[in-house]
Amino acid sequence: LAAERPLKDIRDEYNYPKKKGIKDECSRLLEASTMKSRRGFAIQRLMNAMRQAHADGWFIVFDTLTLADDRLEAFYDNPNALRDYFRDIGRMVLAAEGRKANDSHADCYQYFCVPEYGTANGRLHFHAVHFMRTLPTGSVDPNFGRRVRNRRQLNSLQNTWPYGYSMPIAVRYTQDAFSRSGWLWPVDAKGEPLKATSYMAVGFYVAKYVNKKSDMDLAAKGLGAKEWNNSLKTKLSLLPKKLFRIRMSRNFGMKMLTMTNLSTECLIQLTKLGYDATPFNQILKQNAKREMRLRLGKVTVADVLAAQPVTTNLLKFMRASIKMIGVSNLQSFIASMTQKLTLSDISDESKNYLDKAGITTACLRIKSKWTAGGK
Structure with missing residues (x-):
């Protein structure tokens, strides 16, 4: 009877992992080269999206999403947790533009998200970049009326991540959309104005996480398991692999000058x-x-x-x-x-x-x- 069933169905029913085949030197070299090319392509898309957002006058927000200890199980049990979160942000932008919630937000909101499995404490978190044509309703300059202008977090995006803590920070650079909207320029801890950098700087910062060693491999080794999330290693086989992949909007960063007239x-x-x-x-x-x-x-x-x-x-x-x-x-x-x-x-x-x-x-x-x- 077992012989009549496909081996894949048996593995899926009993959660039995497929035995890895032996890879020769050529297979390993081709796999490494392919992954290197994919990472490079992802970073090119991120940098091109930064360039396009600056040219179109969009708002750029850098966010770090962490997981609270009491929300781990809920997060792992929901394979669409991240998708639902970014969809909610997109709907907030749609609402700010006076559009219906079921409209596509591809023309007014884009995102790029990189997972990171901390090597020190083993804490899984995500780095995300939001690109918004219009800020969500209720977004106000956090430094308005303050004597020391040292705040950069967006109040409208706080408490939107239901699985832990988030830190949505306005990306400030020379001629950014926030400055054109009248937001005050923030200062550092010493009260000195923040150094004005290029809009590409945040892209460089996120790019280093794209190039890190596979977080899936780090998690499989149980790094940091004693300090945080002891159950992660045992539940790893049950977690969706897409959890450890780079996520981005459809056609993210692919916009280029039209080629219809080229030979x-x-x-x-x-x-x-x-x-x-x-x-x-x-x-x-x-x-x-x-x-x-x-x-x-x-x-x-x-x-x-x-x-x-x-x-x-x-x-x-x-x-x-x-x-x-x-x-x-x-x-x-x-x-x-x-x-x-x-x-x-x-x-x-x-x-x-x-x-x-x-x-x-x-x-x-x-x-x-x-x-x-x-x-």
């Missing part, structure tokens, strides 16, 4: 740009590929099949290459096989697009070294 040659070049040409090369690649797919939708199936390139199994290619060049040279060899274009390699049309979009390294006034997660 096919230009689109192909944008898919091959290296990081030195623009720090948003992966976002450009995805947008250019989307535009090409839209154009392919108007072409006959026969023409698409005729132009379809030969697909290469990268893992098989790596395993075949390792026999000739060895393990130590494999990563550099694979990198050399991937063509990356620089500004000197692309057409004037592509250069003009990058300049008009304002996404070259020179336009952003940052060094190419700020890459996080790989080029």
